[in-house]
Amino acid sequence: MQEPIFLESVFQEKIWGGRQMADYFGYAIPSDQTGEFWAISAHPNGPSILKNGPYAGKTLAEVYSQAPELFGYPAEPVFPLLTKIIDSSDWLSVQVHPDDRYAMAHEGELGKTECWYILDAAEGAEIIYGQSAANREELSEKIAVGDWDGFLERVSVKKGDFFYVPSGTVHAIGPGIILLETQQSSDTTYRIYDFDRVDDQGQARDLHIQQSLDVVTYGPVANSKPQTLQVDALTSTLLVTNDYFTVYKWEVAGPLEMTRTAPYLLISVIDGTGQLEVAGRSYPLQKGEHFILPHTVTDWRLEGQMTLIASHTS
Structure with a gap:
């Protein structure tokens, strides 16, 4: 698949x-x-x-x-x-x-x-x-x-x-x-x-x-400290990583080739529009869309102006 x-x-x-x-x-x-x-x-x-x-x-x-x-x-x-x-x-x-x-x-x-x-x-x-x-x-x-x-x-x-x-x-x-x-x-x-x-x-x-x-735990809550990295058409912010999940914010501005680095990804489009290309097929994306990229998808292409939240197990 x-x-x-x-x-x-x-x-x-x-x-x-x-x-x-x-x-x-x-x-x-x-x-x-x-x-x-x-x-x-x-x-x-x-x-x-x-x-x-x-x-x-x-x-x-x-x-x-x-x-x-x-x-x-x-x-x-x-x-x-x-x-x-x-x-x-x-x-x-x-x-x-x-x-x-x-x-x-x-x-x-x-x-x-x-x-x-x-x-x-x-x-x-x-x-x-x-x-x-x-x-x-x-x-x-x-x-x-x-x-x-x-x-x-x-x-x-x-x-x-x-x-x-x-x-x-x-x-x-x-x-x-x-x-x-x-x-x-x-x-x-x-x-x-x-x-x-x-x-x-x-x-x-x-x-x-x-x-x-x-x-209940006691003492002040330790919020995460997001870290941002910009590479070509992607601004990637690591929002948090812990024993259960890792969460990123991806800001896409133009065509972007990506390769799987986790077993699978949960992705939500929180702003903008664009498209996802997998195995030669194109899927339109819009604000409010949610989907999973399974393990069988090893690489994909994003294009458009979009902000995504992506997560995976740690």
């Missing part, structure tokens, strides 16, 4: 969602409370389905299991990464994710380390990125009395910012933000605080205080 893999993927409606994905990407969203688009996903809670090639109609999880040669015969038993678009018209819950050890023991799935590339942000937009309590006892006390402003760290954000969010980091995305998230393939979230919201049935969402206290 010497061709890219294009996908039909799932939108998720959320109490805090909005309609920025329609405005920013032109997506046909299901409602004005569309919070997430699981653009490249093999997770059972939001599986992507292949649109092209000999495996069209199968889920990404099925293809990962049945055709391991497309992914370089990976060691991981499940497809390890997930690419999302998130639109927050209101605050997401203040939350934390477990690491692999805790998640496998208690939830039966991978932990969740993630990172965010801010696609756009309203003036004054903020996130919660870390917390100041020194230890479990202090954090437990502050949660018990609801001293949220006393320990949650707020950070202003703007278009083009990048944040690395390792497991154990207390965090929340604020209103007026649309971002691309690269994460481990996990759907485990422990809520610490949900701004006293209720759903349309008047019910508050569950909190997970005990689990949160079990997994």
Whole structure:
């Protein structure tokens, strides 16, 4: 299979969602409370389905299991990464994710380390990125009395910012933000605080205080330091690399020949238009497109004026 893999993927409606994905990407969203688009996903809670090639109609999880040669015969038993678009018209819950050890023991799935590339942000937009309590006892006390402003760290954000969010980091995305998230393939979230919201049935969402206290890490969050390299028609910025994934921003300005250096690539077009050429065939690309370059694609050509986010397992 010497061709890219294009996908039909799932939108998720959320109490805090909005309609920025329609405005920013032109997506046909299901409602004005569309919070997430699981653009490249093999997770059972939001599986992507292949649109092209000999495996069209199968889920990404099925293809990962049945055709391991497309992914370089990976060691991981499940497809390890997930690419999302998130639109927050209101605050997401203040939350934390477990690491692999805790998640496998208690939830039966991978932990969740993630990172965010801010696609756009309203003036004054903020996130919660870390917390100041020194230890479990202090954090437990502050949660018990609801001293949220006393320990949650707020950070202003703007278009083009990048944040690395390792497991154990207390965090929340604020209103007026649309971002691309690269994460481990996990759907485990422990809520610490949900701004006293209720759903349309008047019910508050569950909190997970005990689990949160079990997994929170202490001390300041160490964000990554992106590194940029320009070669010919490509400006490549290494956004982060860790034990789970490596993420790049590629700014393409003209024709560009590329060769595979990772088992496979997950690619999202976040701006511009152009085309991808593989094995003599051309595929038009536009803002909002997401695809996989499998292991069987060893070289390809990009042309146009585009900004891409590319990721692979580390």
